Amino acid sequence: MIMRFNNKKITTMLGLLPEMESYFDDEIGNYSFTEKQSMRLKKVMGYNCHRLSKESTTVSDFAIYGINYMFANNWINRNEIGAIVVVSLCPDYFVPHISNIIQAECGFGENIICLDIAQGCCGFLVGLMQSFMLLEHIDKKVLLVNGDVISHKVSRRDRNDYPLIGDAACITVLENSESSPIYFEMNTDGKRRNALIIPAGGFKMPCNIETAKVKMDSEGNYRSLDNICMDGSEVFNFVQSDVSKMLKDAFDSEHKTIEDFDYFFFHQPNKFMLKKLAQKVGIPFDKFPMNLVENFGNPSGASIPMTAIFNARDELINKNNSCCLSAFGSGLAWGVVFMDIGNLNNCEIIESDL
């Protein structure tokens, strides 16, 4: 589905990281790799350092910490925010929603729209879409919160997932303002939903003693039904086929070339998958950051803004940048956005003790 938006702008981006770092070198013993295999995978996949939140930390903790930081530094004030949109796969509770907790704990008034969206890897794109649609109807700013503490749901002995995941959140401020036209496209294929799944924990299969039992899969990964499970080969093939086709088709239909873009900020599953996607589509590596996994881990829906801030903070503050954003993952879902991002009022990554 293609949508187009006009006169919508990102004005501020704040990335939030937990301060705890964990290194692949120290985790090798958890996996069924030999040490030699591990060292090669470290290079090829980009495994290195990932950030992990405390077990008691929730997405609302990150959001409240970040919004209070924004208040303290006069980045925003309460009265100018008309909506809080939270995109996450890690709710504090089934009820109430994270956005409602944020509204109360950050002291926003009652005249505000609060909305939670369950979405994983495409969370930033879906959050942008929802924020843009809200901005069509309200004359205030939208706070978009993308956050996940997905490490809490990954088995430490799952070599498919644990070395690459990371916890983080990002808060983006959006508003109505003169801008270049925005191209937005999202695609979904629920038939392939089992490629990325946490089988237990919802109403379909509540967690119990049985779902918590850890078992070994055919490739030597140990996980339970309470843990996230990714079919790496299926996801890899999906990215190389469906995502590359979407990108090429979007460039063609919008009469864009690779040279038209300053940056390609993509979701960050792992370095190998991104390198192969870039080669397939013909994107030069210098415009295509793929270093989030090795520095912080893949933070799911916050991956695109974190990649942008980490790699291009100065450019995002000092000039306008023509950007191609793309995300792909759980659902399966995949999407692309062409939009300008730049001349931001504020843009930084901060650490917390969460």
Added chain:
Amino acid sequence: MQDVLDILTEIKPEFDFSDSSDFIADGMLDSFDIINLCDLLEEKYNVTIDGLDILPENFTSLNSIQSLIIKSKGESK
């Protein structure tokens, strides 16, 4: 062919790859081994392997890997 065999043995020294007709079915290579193998083949032969070709069926035997290298050489020119 010997170079490919050497690379396979480097990745999985515990297996005799000359004695198998299907490395995948025989459990000698898993998805992570294929990723490692791709990286080593690209380095050794100075080719770029298309992401769409990184499928288990292209890594079942020395012949299939050799065919992939030849295909990738053609596409990398």
